[in-house]
Amino acid sequence: MNDRKIPLNLNCGLDLIGEVLYGKWKIRLLWFINEGHQRPSELHRKIPDASRRVLTIQLKELEEHELVMKKIYPVVPPKVEYSLTDFGKTLVPVISALGNWGDENEKRLRSVILKKG
Template identity: 75%
Template sequence: MYVKKTVPYLNCGLDLVGEVLYGKWKIRILWFIHQGNLRPSELQRKIPDVTRRVLNVQLKELEDHELITKKIYPVMPPRVEYTLTDFGSTLIPLIGSIGVWGDEHQERLRRVILKHAAPSLTDAVKT
C-alpha cells in the first residue's frame, strides 16, 4: 500500500477537505454511490475513464477517511458493495452545489479548459 512520504499540511479546513477529497474521481465516486451505484463494476461503468486500479485505490482512501463503508458478501464470486457513511452523506449537498455551479458556467468552463488543453485534445473535442 502507498504511504505518503511527506506529512500533510492540515492547518485549516480547506487543507483537510483537500486531503480527504484529493483525487480525480473521488467527488464523482461519492456522488454515484449516493445515487445508488454501490458496486465497483457499476462505478466503473459510470466513470469509464477511471482504471480499475485507481478506482480501487480511491475507494480505499474514501473508506479510510470514513466517508464510505465496504460490505463483502460471502458468496462466490465475492460481491462487494459500498455505501456512504453518515459522515460521507454530509458532503452530498456540497457536491450537489458544485455540480450546479458547473452546470451554470459550463460554457465558460469548457472554453477556458480547452483554451489551455493540448492541441490534440482540442481537435478531438471539435470532431
C-alpha cells in the same frame, strides 16, 4: 499507504477537505454511490475513463477517511457493495452545490479549460 514526499498541511478546512477528496474520481464516486450505484463494476461503468485499479485505490481511501463503507457478502463469487456513511452523506449537498456551479458556468469553464489545452 505510501510514505509522503510532502508533509501534511492541515491548517484549515480547505487543507482538510483537499486531503480527503484529492483524487480525480473521488467526488464522482461519492456522487454515484449516493445515487445507488454500489457495486465496483457499476461504478466502473459510470466512470469508464478510470482504470479499475485507480477506482479501487480511491474507494479504499474514501473508506479509510470514513466517507464510504464496504460490505463484502460471503458468497462465491464474492460480492462487494459500497455505501455512504452518515459522515459521507454530509458531503452530498456540497458536491451538489459544486455540480450546480459547474452547470451554471459551463460555457465559461469549457472555454478556459480548452484554451489551456
